[in-house]
Amino acid sequence: MLPTDLTVSAVVERHERFLTLEKRVCGVFVLTQPSVHMETDESPERAVIRAGMRDTGCELAVSGLLGIYLWIHPQTRQQYLRIAYTADLVRENVNRQLDEPVRNVHWYSLGDIRKRSRELQSPVVQRCIEDYVVGKRQSDELLQNLAPIQHNVAAIITNACLV
Numbered sequence: 001m002l003p004t005d006l007t008v009s010a011v012v013e014r015h016e017r018f019l020t021l022e023k024r025v026c027g028v029f030v031l032t033q034p035s036v037h038m039e040t041d042e043s044p045e046r047a048v049i050r051a052g053m054r055d056t057g058c059e060l061a062v063s064g065l066l067g068i069y070l071w072i073h074p075q076t077r078q079q080y081l082r083i084a085y086t087a088d089l090v091r092e093n094v095n096r097q098l099d100e101p102v103r104n105v106h107w108y109s110l111g112d113i114r115k116r117s118r119e120l121q122s123p124v125v126q127r128c129i130e131d132y133v134v135g136k137r138q139s140d141e142l143l144q145n146l147a148p149i150q151h152n153v154a155a156i157i158t159n160a161c162l163v
Contacts, residue, residue: 004079004153008044009035010052010087011066011132017107018129019089021055024101025121031106031113032121033128034058035082044149048085056105057096060087067131067138069124070160081157083143084128127163 010033012019022029034051038044045062052060066084073080098105108116110133113126120126131137142159146152 002076002078004081004157005037006081006083006150006153006156007035007037008047008051008083008085009033009128010048010060010062010085011128012052012058012060012087012089013132014089014107017109018113018132019052019056019058020106020108020113020125022103022106023055023121024103029103029119030121031108031116031119032125033084034060038150040150041148043147044083044143045085048087052087054099055102057093057098058105059090059092061090062087065138065140065142066128067136068142068156068160069127069163070157071122071124071163073122079157080122080124081153081160082124082128083149083156084124086132086137122163124163127161131161 034055036051038047048062052058063086066086069082071080
């Protein structure tokens with residue numbers, strides 16, 4: 001069995017549009033949110049801030065835990081665990097130079113995201129935004145005693161929403 005792929009991401013909303021980026025994954029461009037794998041001893045909140053800057057050039061402030069999501073790729077059976085946070089836009093650098101593998105940054109509405117569902121990196125991208133729009137949130141306390149997160153993936157999965 002493959003190890004679980006753990007990432008953290010940010011859902012950032014501005015005027016009913018969501019921060020989205022086009023990123024090359026396995027040679028194909030997909031749409032996703034700012035997201036990263038956590039570094040050793042990095043908090044998930046700090047990783048979210050790093051993802052915003054690295055992927056989009058945007059400075060973010062984490063506002064809370066949106067949810068924990070588990071998606072299992074139907075062909076490979078690879079498990080993808082995403083810890084998603086809500087974040088506020090502090091500053092957007094519109095003159096940013098994007099590093100590979102990011103090609104472009106967009107602000108899409110939920111309707112735009114739904115229309116582009118085939119382009120999404122995974123169904124988790126849309127699910128996170130839909131949960132955000134309806135006000136679903138998980139308690140920050142879920143992860144409180146699970147640091148370092150990377151060593152407690154099995155415990156975190158028990159609190160995940162299956163997508």
